Amino acid sequence: DVKVTQSSRYLVKRTGEKVFLECVQDMDHENMFWYRQDPGLGLRLIYFSYDVKMKEKGDIPEGYSVSREKKERFSLILESASTNQTSMYLCASSLEQGAGFDEQYFGPGTRLTVT
Amino acid sequence: GQNIDQPTEMTATEGAIVQINCTYQTSGFNGLFWYQQHAGEAPTFLSYNVLDGLEEKGRFSSFLSRSKGYSYLLLKELQMKDSASYLCAVRATSGGSYIPTFGRGTSLIVHP
Numbered sequence: 001d002v003k004v005t006q007s008s009r010y011l012v013k014r015t016g017e018k019v020f021l022e023c024v025q026d027m028d029h030e031n032m033f034w035y036r037q038d039p040g041l042g043l044r045l046i047y048f049s050y051d052v053k054m055k056e057k058g059d060i061p062e063g064y065s066v067s068r069e070k071k072e073r074f075s076l077i078l079e080s081a082s083t084n085q086t087s088m089y090l091c092a093s094s095l096e097q098g099a100g101f102d103e104q105y106f107g108p109g110t111r112l113t114v115t
Numbered sequence: 116g117q118n119i120d121q122p123t124e125m126t127a128t129e130g131a132i133v134q135i136n137c138t139y140q141t142s143g144f145n146g147l148f149w150y151q152q153h154a155g156e157a158p159t160f161l162s163y164n165v166l167d168g169l170e171e172k173g174r175f176s177s178f179l180s181r182s183k184g185y186s187y188l189l190l191k192e193l194q195m196k197d198s199a200s201y202l203c204a205v206r207a208t209s210g211g212s213y214i215p216t217f218g219r220g221t222s223l224i225v226h227p
Contacts, residue, residue: 040123042202042220043158043204045214048214056212090158103163104158
């Protein structure tokens with residue numbers, strides 16, 4: 001079974017802090033994604049990566065950056081956390097870039113609260 | 116960009132059939148996914164359609180009409196455990212990438 005793990009289930013940070021959210025997948029997947037999920041807004045893509053050291057902006061990249069130094073690990077960084085970044089953050093991975101069937105596997109999520 | 120629309124909430128009775136619709140507007144369509152998400156849990160994959168027609172998988176079926184920009188997820192013999200949010204995701208080509216965009220989800224409540 002594919003497993004996607006995230007470093008924390010719950011996190012509380014103060015405004016202005018630098019925040020790291022870690023995601024690890026164990027199935028040698030090419031693609032990794034970071035989403036945030038807010039009530040009434042659904043899942044919104046922040047960044048994705050289709051290879052080591054490669055990254056692409058999603059729909060809402062402002063205030064975030066990412067790092068993918070190893071294939072299995074994709075980190076989301078909040079350089080200076082703000083209260084409007086309070087949200088559920090979900091990491092996902094999928095097998096490969098391409099047009100075929102390619103389901104995403106999601107991690108359990110990190111609920112981040114910025115006070 | 117993409118515009119994906121699905122109802123916010125639906126209710127149904129245990130044992131019944133429910134149809135959750137998803138309409139979309141996009142260029143470069145390249146597949147539609149349905150995911151199930153129970154409260155407090157991660158989304159899990161249910162179905163995938165890329166050609167027109169019906170895909171059946173046990174109690175769940177998904178239909179796609181590309182010309183109409185329309186899909187539905189059909190759940191038969193509803194069980195209480197089917198109470199969850201159902202997410203429609205449309206994949207489209209974007210600068211050589213194939214990235215899915217999610218709708219806002221439909222919260223299904225199954226009652227006895």
